[in-house]
Amino acid sequence: MKLRYLVARLVKTVLVVIAVVLLSFFLIRLAPGDTATVMAGQAGFADEAFMKSLRAEYGLDQPVPVQLWKYLSTVAHGDLGSSFVRRQPVLDVILERLPNTLLLNGFALLVAIAGGVVMGMVAARKPGSAADAAMTMLSMVFYAMPQFWLGMMAMLVFSVWLGWLPPFGLETMGADYTGLARLGDIAVHMILPGVTLALFFLASYARLTRAAMIEVADQDFVKTARAKGLSERQVARRHILRNALMPLITYAGLQASILVGGSVLVENVFSWPGIGTLAYEAVQSRDNPLLLGILIVTATLVCLFNLITDIAYSIADPRVELS
Amino acid sequence: MELLRRFLSRPTTLFGLAIFLLIVAIALGAPFLFSRGPFSIVGMPLLPPGAPGLLAGSDVIGRDMAVGLAYGARISLLVGIASTICAVGIGVLLGAVAGYYGGWVDDLLMRVTEFFQIIPSFVLLMVLVAFMQPSLESTVIGIALVTWPQVARVVRGEFLSLRAREFVQAARVLGMRDGAIIFTQILPNALPPIVVVSSMMVGSAILTESALAFLGLGDPNLLSWGSMIGSSRSAMWVAWWTTVLPGLCIVITVLALNFIGDGLNDALNPRGKR
Numbered sequence: 001m002k003l004r005y006l007v008a009r010l011v012k013t014v015l016v017v018i019a020v021v022l023l024s025f026f027l028i029r030l031a032p033g034d035t036a037t038v039m040a041g042q043a044g045f046a047d048e049a050f051m052k053s054l055r056a057e058y059g060l061d062q063p064v065p066v067q068l069w070k071y072l073s074t075v076a077h078g079d080l081g082s083s084f085v086r087r088q089p090v091l092d093v094i095l096e097r098l099p100n101t102l103l104l105n106g107f108a109l110l111v112a113i114a115g116g117v118v119m120g121m122v123a124a125r126k127p128g129s130a131a132d133a134a135m136t137m138l139s140m141v142f143y144a145m146p147q148f149w150l151g152m153m154a155m156l157v158f159s160v161w162l163g164w165l166p167p168f169g170l171e172t173m174g175a176d177y178t179g180l181a182r183l184g185d186i187a188v189h190m191i192l193p194g195v196t197l198a199l200f201f202l203a204s205y206a207r208l209t210r211a212a213m214i215e216v217a218d219q220d221f222v223k224t225a226r227a228k229g230l231s232e233r234q235v236a237r238r239h240i241l242r243n244a245l246m247p248l249i250t251y252a253g254l255q256a257s258i259l260v261g262g263s264v265l266v267e268n269v270f271s272w273p274g275i276g277t278l279a280y281e282a283v284q285s286r287d288n289p290l291l292l293g294i295l296i297v298t299a300t301l302v303c304l305f306n307l308i309t310d311i312a313y314s315i316a317d318p319r320v321e322l323s
Numbered sequence: 324m325e326l327l328r329r330f331l332s333r334p335t336t337l338f339g340l341a342i343f344l345l346i347v348a349i350a351l352g353a354p355f356l357f358s359r360g361p362f363s364i365v366g367m368p369l370l371p372p373g374a375p376g377l378l379a380g381s382d383v384i385g386r387d388m389a390v391g392l393a394y395g396a397r398i399s400l401l402v403g404i405a406s407t408i409c410a411v412g413i414g415v416l417l418g419a420v421a422g423y424y425g426g427w428v429d430d431l432l433m434r435v436t437e438f439f440q441i442i443p444s445f446v447l448l449m450v451l452v453a454f455m456q457p458s459l460e461s462t463v464i465g466i467a468l469v470t471w472p473q474v475a476r477v478v479r480g481e482f483l484s485l486r487a488r489e490f491v492q493a494a495r496v497l498g499m500r501d502g503a504i505i506f507t508q509i510l511p512n513a514l515p516p517i518v519v520v521s522s523m524m525v526g527s528a529i530l531t532e533s534a535l536a537f538l539g540l541g542d543p544n545l546l547s548w549g550s551m552i553g554s555s556r557s558a559m560w561v562a563w564w565t566t567v568l569p570g571l572c573i574v575i576t577v578l579a580l581n582f583i584g585d586g587l588n589d590a591l592n593p594r595g596k597r
Contacts, residue, residue: 146573299442
């Protein structure tokens with residue numbers, strides 16, 4: 001039963017990725033001019049014969065289904081084409097930046113979940129209290145705030161005015177730290193972009209935890225735990241919290257796509273050398289293959305993350321009907 | 324009347340409504356409030372707010388920030404409302420067909436909306452706008468293309484539960500065509516949740532527009548709050564107002580819209596879970 005679910009889930013993930021690749025194929029055809037006109041533009045001249053030979057070389061003179069099949073099979077082989085501007089394989093350019101983005105997003109997710117759970121527990125202890133009301137208000141404000149602007153405000157306060165944290169980049173330029181000193185340096189640089197990215201989700205995790213805590217606290221097994229004489233602390237931690245955390249797993253998966261979108265903006269604000277700054281560079285230099293490569297890679301990653309959270313949920317909560 | 328009373332009963336809704344009307348007034352009145360356009364240079368760059376004749380200071384090339392903020396409101400509201408109307412149009416049509424007929428149409432639509440939920444829609448939006456060339460139209464179309472599935476899901480859910488109701492069966496027995504049943508019988512009953520979802524979408528569309536403009540993917544011929552922030556990034560260190568003020572405008576506008584959305588939700592859905 002579980003195996004069948006896993007296979008079905010895997011097939012679905014692959015289908016979504018294929019759909020993204022299909023979409024990007026049609027986007028390429030939608031864009032004004034084809035690869036041949038772009039190459040001719042770079043070469044600086046174009047007569048009809050040259051264009052024709054270019055189109056033949058890149059298979060652009062073949063019927064659309066043939067081109068589509070070729071495109072699908074090259075992507076399936078891990079070949080996302082080559083960047084117009086950098087003259088490097090797109091995949092190499094992306095993979096070089098990917099670890100930085102994963103690091104930033106992982107850190108932000110951790111901060112959001114840890115902070116959100118703590119805030120949610122505080123608010124759930126006394127629904128309707130001042131802490132509860134303040135949290136609801138705060139989450140409304142964060143929802144209304146452009147993330148890139150929040151990042152700039154954080155930079156303004158903590159880097160420009162207070163001078164506590166470095167405003168730009170992954171590490172101090174020219175310092176050439178190694179080992180632990182380098183890790184520490186990167187960690188310090190990660191605080192501002194990471195927390196900026198986390199704040200938006202922190203508010204929603206807090207609301208979710210609060211709602212789940214209040215709901216779970218009403219159930220029979222909690223009354224039983226109280227009745228057998230456990231302290232309120234123990235009940236809250238071991239019985240209520242553990243069960244209230246379940247929805248957070250699903251939510252983290254659902255929000256992954258939004259996290260990546262936010263990361264594009266926040267990376268640009270803090271000049272964090274990840275996929276987001278790469279996407280900006282690709283837009284600025286009209287490097288369409290690179291931009292589509294980023295779309296395919298980020299979509300694949302989000303799909304994988306969704307797959308992982310779904311499996312994690314099914315392991316954590318055996319009651320879930322796997323269908 | 325009862326609906327209106329309930330809608331206006333919350334202080335936050337009234338506050339949101341007042342702020343929103345003020346912003347609409349400023350947006351519409353911008354050409355009358357200021358004699359100069361947003362692109363004209365009025366003095367030295369980076370003058371602080373309160374400098375003679377400059378309520379909100381001047382920006383990196385000496386344009387009046389106050390004029391820019393007023394004209395920026397037009398772009399934000401225009402994009403927010405236009406893209407929501409487009410998204411609601413597509414979402415209602417597809418959601419209604421899927422929910423009413425069910426079957427493979429419904430399956431297909433559900434797959435498509437799931438697809439949009441999973442993929443990073445902001446990255447897709449960047450690709451769409453970049454490929455269409457940045458302009459006001461491409462911003463609106465792009466935002467509508469990535470947000471319509473939200474509406475479609477809601478509409479489909481409503482249609483799915485309403486289509487089995489007696490008034491629909493009665494209409495069918497009377498020989499009404501499917502199109503007429505969908506638009507004159509079911510749709511009016513499905514309106515409340517559609518109104519709530521769309522009111523929330525205006526705010527998020529404004530946020531998305533500002534993000535696109537910040538990245539330089541907005542219309543290069545128009546001044547918007549996002550592009551004001553984007554173009555004054557380098558000046559942030561010496562002139563805080565160039566980035567703080569446009570951002571505050573965005574926050575206040577979106578907050579006001581969300582308050583209105585919450586009020587609508589309460590009024591139209593009094594027993595609903597919050």
